[in-house]
Amino acid sequence: MTTRPGLAQLGLSAGKKARLHRILYQYGQRNGTALFLPYDQGLEHGPRDFFENPAASDPAYIIRLAIEGGFNGIAIQIGLAEKFYWNYAGEIPLVLKLNGKTDIPSADAPLSPVNATVADAVRLGADAVGYTLYVGTELQDRDFEQYRQVRAEARRLGMPLIVWSYPRGSAIDAKGGKDSFYAVDYAARTASELGADVVKVNFPHPAKQDRVPGPYQGSFSSQEAIDAVVRSANRTLLLVSGGERAGDDAMLDKARESMAAGAAGLIFGRNVWQRDHDQSLRFAAALQEILAKYPSADMPAEP
Amino acid sequence: MTTRPGLAQLGLSAGKKARLHRILYQYGQRNGTALFLPYDQGLEHGPRDFFENPAASDPAYIIRLAIEGGFNGIAIQIGLAEKFYWNYAGEIPLVLKLNGKTDIPSADAPLSPVNATVADAVRLGADAVGYTLYVGTELQDRDFEQYRQVRAEARRLGMPLIVWSYPRGSAIDAKGGKDSFYAVDYAARTASELGADVVKVNFPHPAKQDRVPGPYQGSFSSQEAIDAVVRSANRTLLLVSGGERAGDDAMLDKARESMAAGAAGLIFGRNVWQRDHDQSLRFAAALQEILAKYPSADMPAEP
């Protein structure tokens, strides 16, 4: 059982509710939780992310992996969606990632340009769209502006909006970095204030306290931190991101703490596919096992 | 009794007059004054503002507090409005804050991006919209430009426009700071010149005279300063903001001087909700007591 809000409490339109319901109750654990496979690293980092497991360079391989692993959705850019999703349409929900960039130039003031529209997502049969918001950069005015247009279009078309809410830029670097409790907490709240339906955050590190604001300079356990982050997201469903590949045990601990805090699910990419096929599925199964323990309080009636 | 202008003298359209009438005469003291609860700090400062009173992190708690405290409206961002206002719609007027930003990057030349539209406000049943104008920054051309579009849309839809008129940026910092009598007086006049219906300012500090223009380098009492600021706003209703939490007595003094000067009301957030529930209500009651002493000269006839 969980304390996270049910779909009925999120202020959703019918279209958004129908699509989120499909993701949360017709795939994966079908219990209101979600496990997403993000696959935009080819753009965000380049093919270097695929050297560990060259098969992962092939989008078709990844989509099949997501289906086999019982994922609730796969998040990809427009180019891959147009070239690869048709073959698997209906078998797994599509989250069309609407913006993205390379990591080649300086990250001092990043801005992720929009590469596709919500209407593209509708046309492709997607069940949600994703937008990366870089919280706290010098360019936040341009970022908020383009985000607002995406949000408005998502509203008009009844498409759930998942915000990758990422603290970034030189000011964040100077105040504890992008993974501090302060930064992640602020990012979760920002997404909620700006009308995200779902927010994706990194797991907070309360020990990163170098020059963070006073209230965050205390002694917090990681459970306390993720609890607070989930509260800051309030009626915005929260997904915790895996980030760079790390030890499996640490990852599963993070996942457990996140779900205990009231997160709606997990979004793990490199930790899943930067290993061979069977290992990927085994790790996904371990994540599924965790999600199974957190069914929604408002499960819809069995048909 | 008060010298402030009545609704009939403000050059309002029917739609704006109807909505302002609702705020000023159907909630709170119902005497033409207003007490607003601003709640955009989660975006403007991040969740750190809620550590003192963790309950305040929950928008539902805050809206209920505003209702219990007899406030005339609550000012929130689009995300919270869409997720939380429905439950309380009609019980308290909604002021949809249309722009906002984080305080993470440098404040040398701030610009508050637009996160929602006046049409969003209409759709949500709001009775006013709010816009933060940073007076005196290097980016004033972009700020005025986006403000103008908001103003035009507010006019088209008959929606009252409350301008958070905030002196900011490096030039202001170099001329006495954002709270000087000079800065606040200029900010009040700017809002009036640019067509605000209501302007929110900080209480002026006439002692801050470091490098302010000559005319402001005199000896002014705080009452004289706030009197002048209200005059500069002329037919724009003026709200005095509480700002950071400070001593209650000082706050109540400010409130009294503001109302005596002809302000239309107060907009107090952190001073209200950065304490426990009962203390919050007691402080709100003290503010209400002041407002009760300043009924409009043009009170509409009893029905």
Added chain:
Amino acid sequence: MTTRPGLAQLGLSAGKKARLHRILYQYGQRNGTALFLPYDQGLEHGPRDFFENPAASDPAYIIRLAIEGGFNGIAIQIGLAEKFYWNYAGEIPLVLKLNGKTDIPSADAPLSPVNATVADAVRLGADAVGYTLYVGTELQDRDFEQYRQVRAEARRLGMPLIVWSYPRGSAIDAKGGKDSFYAVDYAARTASELGADVVKVNFPHPAKQDRVPGPYQGSFSSQEAIDAVVRSANRTLLLVSGGERAGDDAMLDKARESMAAGAAGLIFGRNVWQRDHDQSLRFAAALQEILAKYPSADMPAEP
């Protein structure tokens, strides 16, 4: 008698001609000259301009003063026009000033953002619109661009366009300053080349020759300078601005020289209202006396 061009020679559309005719022949001297009262200093400089004569802080006072003084129009921003002009509509022509800014940030590369539209002016019953063009700044491309849109809209709606043609910015500061004969002459020509109907310039100072281009480094009387400036404006009616308050005799000399040169009129603000009411009217009367001596050559027939 005067050498200035008549309304019939200016290439005006019917709408522009009708409105300029109203200003020039139905108010003030009714002889083709004009005396305007500009009142945008509350925005351009802030309330400090009103400390000398606090009554001048009140827009209603100023509009009444313009009516009593027989002015041909009052130039104000949208906010004041919407709140104050209704009471006096028809009694004095309105010149809606479409752009404006504060003087708080650096003036190295000023740009005056647009705060209202020509359509706003039509709606408010204005007889002309005003636009401040900062000639010679690093941002001239953006300034010309927004000016062009205003010009096009003014053409579409038959609304006369008065350009406040002001040399400004660091390059002008480095070449003799904003009041040199060079700068003012260039500004007058620029307005003419870009299609102003009326141009407002400062009185040229031919003695300011520091680093101005060669042709301007000669010995010119102030009459020769203003003669040349009027020629540079060719078929654009020219108004000479009073600028900062200065001695009355010097001001009246400027006014006489301007009218002798073929200017169409004067636009004096601070020199008028930065003194008490009766002194203001006396000074206005002295200006009117000068204008009376320069009737148009093409006075329309008596009805």
Added chain:
Amino acid sequence: MTTRPGLAQLGLSAGKKARLHRILYQYGQRNGTALFLPYDQGLEHGPRDFFENPAASDPAYIIRLAIEGGFNGIAIQIGLAEKFYWNYAGEIPLVLKLNGKTDIPSADAPLSPVNATVADAVRLGADAVGYTLYVGTELQDRDFEQYRQVRAEARRLGMPLIVWSYPRGSAIDAKGGKDSFYAVDYAARTASELGADVVKVNFPHPAKQDRVPGPYQGSFSSQEAIDAVVRSANRTLLLVSGGERAGDDAMLDKARESMAAGAAGLIFGRNVWQRDHDQSLRFAAALQEILAKYPSADMPAEP
């Protein structure tokens, strides 16, 4: 006889061909050549250009001069066109110069803002429009962008587009300057690649070889250079500009070499009108004499 392409070979639409035909065969030599009088210096340089011959300050004087001198067109900005062209409409083709700027700020990265539209040109009865493209500046992306919109509108309305193709900016200054053979040759080609109908260039100076690319560091006569430039323009008619006033003999030599190379004509302003009326006409007559020797190979049949 000449090697330059005939109108039928330029890929022109009917509207563009009709208007160019009017310019080239119904005015001036009526032999497919053209002599244009540019008169945008009042904006580009200011009135200082008129001190040598004050009569030249008057646009009416200049237009009459163009008619008397048998010019094929006069190139002016929107303001002068609206105020002065009506009187002479039909007597001489109008080339509406669509963009322009002052020369006051730094020329490190110039951009010439658009002051009028192709639709304005149609309305005024113009037979061509002019656009200044600053080739090689840091702002080329913005310049090309606004140029593209002008080109598209010119195409839509069948209006010939003359590009003032001017190498400019700090990079050009560092590679041989704006008049080098390299720079002028590149400018001619750029206009051709980007779809100009006619291109105006300065006469190339092959001796300016300081840091120009290798192929241009050879020994070229001025005839060889202008021959190459005309080739680079291929099916874009090429006009050679007079530039600053210089010795008449040198000017006439340039003109002869240009026409021998296959240029379509000349565009001389200051060299014409920076002298008294009769001298102006005598110089124009000398230019006409040259053009008379280069009739088009594809002269249309006598009516």
Added chain:
Amino acid sequence: MTTRPGLAQLGLSAGKKARLHRILYQYGQRNGTALFLPYDQGLEHGPRDFFENPAASDPAYIIRLAIEGGFNGIAIQIGLAEKFYWNYAGEIPLVLKLNGKTDIPSADAPLSPVNATVADAVRLGADAVGYTLYVGTELQDRDFEQYRQVRAEARRLGMPLIVWSYPRGSAIDAKGGKDSFYAVDYAARTASELGADVVKVNFPHPAKQDRVPGPYQGSFSSQEAIDAVVRSANRTLLLVSGGERAGDDAMLDKARESMAAGAAGLIFGRNVWQRDHDQSLRFAAALQEILAKYPSADMPAEP
């Protein structure tokens, strides 16, 4: 035989498939491969590229050369297309290059402005459009933004989109340069992620390892590198570019390795036309010989 994907596997709309089919099966080898002649160097580098073979300055010469050499298309800018393609329309497919710039200013953060639209391409009978994307620059947000609009318009009109995917800018210069395996591999993937139908890349240089990311700091043969690049492009057809003129044998080796890796073809300009006519055709024939060995696996049935 080849491993490259067939047209049926690329997620193409009917219009895109029809046009690509025309290019790949009705011109050149008619076997699913393509040899393109790019001719935008007159804009990108200026006429200096034509000094080696002056005939190449003439677009008509180049188009005829492409026809004689059995090329599958010629890529030119709008100006040349409008002036020269009509004469050869239908004889060789047109690839309208939509953006382009000069190489005069600094290349630290290049952006290639859009000079024509997809609708222009349709009007001119083009079978594809080309867009230069500078991967990894500081301006990637503006580049992606304008690319997105081109992609959307190409989709709407069923026009194949060829992306010139070029790593550029100071960050790339600092990480191994624009031709490293890392840079080219990332560029190929970026085009695929962003929805290119065809991507043009330079041949990768695996020995350029200075400060490239770890995975690229190994020992790779050039065949291994181009194999990986083709994999990164996945369902995006890949063209290998010739670049600057180099030795013929080295060029032909590159071509062979590219086709063996699964490239769809070659795009060679300067290596073709920077020599005399017969040599150009001989070199083109050598390239054709290579392409002939790589027919598509899914050749359509003979009619």
